[in-house]
Amino acid sequence: MRVVVTGGAGFIGSRLVSALLAQGSLKDSNCIEHEITQICVADVGEPLQPLPDDRRIETRYGDFSDPGAAQQLLQRDTRVVFHLAAVVSGQAEQEFDLGMRINLDGTRRLLDACRELPQPPRFLFSSSVAVYGGDMPAVIRDDTPVCPQTSYGSQKAGCEMLINDYSRKGYVDGRALRLPTIVVRPGKPNAAASSFASAVLREPLQGTEVICPIKADTGLWVLSPRRVVGGFLHAASLPAEAWGVNRTVMLPGITVSVADMLDALREVASARVAERVKFEPDPFIEKIVYGWPATFAAERSTGMGFVADQNITEIIEAFIEDELGGQYVE
């Protein structure tokens, strides 16, 4: 069985590829285990860190949103497609046409290419909490309507709609996961409004001071890289009946504030590490972040067997183990 991972060179994608290689097989919709003979890693460019040296990996670097290009990623024995490739939120807002082309048209072309396969593949899609917005209740529930306030969120919501209909028609067996804010992302702070959420944990553990631009008591809905990769593997193996008429689910996460994060840094590392976080409110970032939903009752996904992290301590410990080789700077 061949598996395709778009965005496979990215942060989540490359970890998913490693997990697929380690697992070696995936269950189909009838709970029958199939060996993964090939993983096609498709992305716009090469990964920052080299992919594992494994004969099952085939790499395809380029722009796959062009007409006809999506077909080239698929082969007759492709049974599962993880579609993670996307233009990120800030860029989709600034470059509207690019976001539409990659995030909406690109997904549609990949879905249409799937229709030409001899067997409708499972189609896993990375959606986002960015589909929510406008007048939101205090707690987002599974029946809270989407109301995106960014082009990125609109494109993700549009793709969810397509995946539902392509699944209903039997063209694919789609499963879309709305991801919480993923922490801890490795790398350096960047211009994304959510950058601080990972930076306030990542930087102090590496001995670097970091500015937190929001109030310490602001809640965030977060999930770890380990759990999101686990979520995609779980979503791929669930029987189609578990999804019913709605192929989209909000992944469970945990609500944590920056204050909670600092408490956990003190517990896992030390007060000295936690003190490397300085607060300097940034009205621009505050305006964006205070508009994000922070509390969800993700009952549907929990009922389907998706699992959140226990607490922020567990997330920090996993980050130290996975990304810092077990060592942090005292």
Added chain:
Amino acid sequence: MRVVVTGGAGFIGSRLVSALLAQGSLKDSNCIEHEITQICVADVGEPLQPLPDDRRIETRYGDFSDPGAAQQLLQRDTRVVFHLAAVVSGQAEQEFDLGMRINLDGTRRLLDACRELPQPPRFLFSSSVAVYGGDMPAVIRDDTPVCPQTSYGSQKAGCEMLINDYSRKGYVDGRALRLPTIVVRPGKPNAAASSFASAVLREPLQGTEVICPIKADTGLWVLSPRRVVGGFLHAASLPAEAWGVNRTVMLPGITVSVADMLDALREVASARVAERVKFEPDPFIEKIVYGWPATFAAERSTGMGFVADQNITEIIEAFIEDELGGQYVE
């Protein structure tokens, strides 16, 4: 000021064109009245009934979903676009690619063409109750999430998403109306599952017997042609602030059963007219119709000044006046 009406040769479109001609002007978002100097009636083919002989009408017949074709409908002084053209529900389900091309791509191309106008036009869109489906509450509220179970409904929901985002970006000033089942449609019964809803009123009033394929107590959410045209005119003239972050609204309607319709036929016409309706349950139609939401709390649109019919009697009387020249067959 130029106005464009796509689907302008159709049942609702041609009535909207007549209403625009009669009204002669439209308010802009600042409540300033502008004279309508030209109405571009765009449709795939000529209307069944000739359009009014009026120098302000310009007709364009053809397929406007092709790339580049949408621009040709717009001119620098186009301030309002009523986009009613669509492949109907049954056809969009049977011919998936056609439905996607006309209903989704066609709308997007028209929206993109609007971006090239010197002033973002008001963009009125005809959406549908078909966006609802799946596990629905007994009463559909303004915050009930969409979950379309047809390709037509998915395409309409996708267009709503686009219109919201294009409006948020300032490319258009969009307003999408979700229409109830429109009764009484003129013409002959057709293969549409909703065909009976108009037929059980239209046919007996013209002396013809008709088969009702569903149980007499089944509720339907209906609106008259007069009210839907009035709704579009009202939607076009509301200030942008009235819409806020959500450019879609469910139009108010009334819940009526076929039994209510027969009672009204007896009241407006006679028992003899009502007796021309015979009941022969059709399991295929029943399965579809019993899945339709029949009761809505359309509080948002009511608060915005949209108006439903008073009752089914009013709808029947308007039909006799507008379509039968004031005469029905005793």
